[in-house]
Amino acid sequence: MQLTDLAGSLKRHWPVVAVAAVVGLILGVLVSFALPSRYEATASVSVNPMNADPLGASADAARSVSMPTEVSTATSAKVAAAAAKTLADDYSLSAKDVREATHVESPEDSLILDIRFSGGSPEEAADGAEAVADAYLAERQADAQAEITRLTSATQQQIADVQATSVAPEFGGAIAQRTLQLQADALGTRLATLGSIDTTPGQVVGSPEVPRQPSTPGALPLGLAGLFLGLLAGIPLALTKKEENSEIGGVDGLQAIGDQIVLDGTKDTNRADTWDIAAFMLKIPTDIGIEDPFLIMVDAEDQHGRSITPGQELVDALSRRGRSARFVDAGAINEGKISRGWPTDKKRVSWAGEIIIIDTTHLTSDANKVALATRSDSVLLARSTTDDSAALRRLAGLLRSKNVDIALTALFPPRPELMTINR
Structure with missing residues (x-):
């Protein structure tokens, strides 16, 4: 096991370490009163x-x-x-x-x-x-x-x-x-x-002097000692804690997260086929008009080494259906700017009459993802069977708390050989 694996295990199970440290602290303080x-x-x-x-x-x-x-x-x-x-x-x-x-x-x-x-x-x-x-x-x-x-x-x-x-x-x-x-x-x-x-x-x-302070340790040193011992006990517990499988797994895993429309693409041999179906299932107005754009937020779990983002895949799928769409990578936008209300009215006017695909895959803040979802006309989530179900459950819960409906959740297989796209 490498140091990175140990660090990752500690990061995932930090509550175990925290609980052990707090228990040690409390026990140390209690011992100081009992002695x-x-x-x-x-x-x-x-x-x-x-x-x-x-x-x-x-x-x-x-x-x-x-x-x-x-x-x-x-x-x-x-x-x-x-x-x-x-x-x-x-x-x-x-x-x-x-x-x-x-x-x-x-x-x-x-x-x-x-x-x-x-x-x-x-x-x-x-x-x-x-x-x-x-x-x-x-x-x-x-x-x-x-x-x-x-x-x-x-x-x-x-x-x-x-x-x-x-x-x-x-x-x-x-x-x-x-x-x-x-x-x-x-x-x-x-x-x-x-x-x-x-x-x-x-x-x-x-001659012996009458002592003013007790020689036995007080609440502070015993509490700190208990905290230290708690950390020593908690770290091995965290490292040896059995890893729970948090992968989505399949369609059943998605449906367990919440009531949503799921597109099962795990059997498709080409991701492009799944995206073509997703583009068909999305309810995009035929006539968008000239005053406002139609915003679609696309979110996926960030994966290093991916050559193309799900948002671009949706743009390509719409193009194959004869619909033109503009791709916007939200990860390239300053997150502080997003939290302050991007896209602004001025930006929306500049997009008037267009289909805008805003890809939030590279955003680090779920709060900003939810903020963009509230400003979008449709929300599409793209996940693979090996993605983290806990992270998806958290995002879905945040979206529901803001009354945002997930228009479609597309599920893809994890195998790299099935992640090619026919253009």
């Missing part, structure tokens, strides 16, 4: 490295902190439970609710945690972010203090063991005593160092 509003607030926490060496380099201290581990701690069940307990007086949030509403990130190469909390109200979002930040700092400090207590207890036990060993008879020698003294000094230094560790876990450097 509960959510608000987000963020607390920024500076993580303090807990260095066992107060005189150590700050770079070493920074490297002692694993930020992925801190992110896991901030989103842990223990922190969520502590935050939920803090929020219990004002909000009915469980530890699971708090954990699901918390999202923590750490900017690259930094000791900052951004704790984002999603709440059902602006105040809940801000209070939740603050509660999680405080619970994280408290948990981190408690863990650090517990580790220092454990290390201090272990060091004190080691010092007691060294002291007990130093009074044993088997360690009474000078070298043994010197070794035990060095161990005791090292353990004493370690004990002093443990007592100097800063257990401050960090601090909140960015």
